[in-house]
Amino acid sequence: MLGKLIKREWTSNYKGLLLLHAGLLLLCTIGHFILAPYVHSAIANSNDVSVSSAPYMILMTAYILAIIAVSFATQLIMVFRYYRTMYGKEGYLTHTLPVTPVQILFSKGLIFFVWYVIDFAVIIVSACLLFSASPFQAELLTYVDDLAAHMGISTGFLYGFVIGYMILAIIYAISMFYCSVNIGCLFHTHKIVASIVTYFLIYIVTQILSTIILMCTSYLPNVLNASNQSSPYPPDGFKDIFGYTGILSVVLCIVFITVSGYISSRKLNLD
């Protein structure tokens, strides 16, 4: 049944989202031909930004905004679909299918995850298209090697760490979205507003928790000291802070998922 749920979740709106991302990739390809020469020139002569480059800057801004808009639209579509199929009219079908609430949550979360990854991939491809063959690309790769050496780890491990952290960040974002909607829908009226307010409340609380962790580690004083230095590398304690916030994210993910599972199985009220 889980496979069928995943199939149903994917087929429900993949056409629209694929079209959206294909459009962005097309825009990136066009941007590559129009903007890449400007980007290369700007990187090569960082002090020589002439007035004639203004149209390019506008195009670049529009280009970045388009990437953000597609990413935001993807998240909005997926969260709204979750609300619609769990607590809207379509919830009547979702919750009368012979499947468990956990299977429903997992299938929805998995497809959201896939779209997040596609989003990241499109953004990375668009950045590669923009910076391809420029000296910046080579400089960036060298910097990553140097950073890994500075941190005392291999470059491969650094890449693996960044990918792992991104996966955790995606799961965290999805579970927080779903948890907010589930809590918001416990209200009898204004469920969407309640979900949005819940999201921001959770966000504020988690930010406070992260700040407390920052204060408790050696990272914050190191950052303040490092602001007076010209080192290209992050200050000491950089690894620690990733460790602490990583653990916090995992704990919060478990809390969000548990709350979502509990509400959708024990507190469901399609009134």
Place this chain on the structure above:
Amino acid sequence: MSTLLECKNLSKRYEKGMALSDLNLKLESGRIIGLLGPNGSGKTTLLKLINGLLVPTSGEVRILGNTPGVETKSVISYLPDQTYLSANQKVTQIIDTFADFYADFDRSRAYHMLQKLNIQPSERLKTMSKGTQEKVQLILVMSRRAKLYCLDEPIAGVDPAARDYILTTILNNYAEDATILISTHLIQDIENILDEVVVLQNGKLKLQASVEDIRMERGVSIDTMFREVFKC
């Protein structure tokens, strides 16, 4: 006949008050049962509780001995009182979904009924009238070989000509050991097919009796009895 559904001290409270209050009810298999009552009597709430769409405030509901869950959902076919399918989907896509999830769904029966009612399977729901959408939903629900059919106002939105076909469809498409629980205000239209009535008032059980007994004892039709009991 065996007990198919049992409610024990079932209550459901909403913000505005009690929708169901300490309801005790037993339904047997192989019956067509009318779930009657005035507006706000708790009919829809009861159907939602049976289908696991609401969590009881207290008490319990059991279907074939199980509380609402995967086992019960695979044997109950539920028609809500509103359109609940994605309007962007074609009828064929919805049929595929039903066939995927419900092992008891009979695809050929669904297509046969669609043809009888002149509904094009390739059409999207959003291009259909509200009445046609309701017919599609009823066809999907009745195309399952379920143990219990919960139909919430199945004929309210369709024209009188289609009602006859739908009632015939209901009669012709359920197995002898299955039970149909129909909530409706259009008592006159359905009373000829009913074996039994369950009447709710203010969330409590007002009456549960066979149609034959009511006619014999009171000498009136179910519709007349309802009008007399709930006269404003």
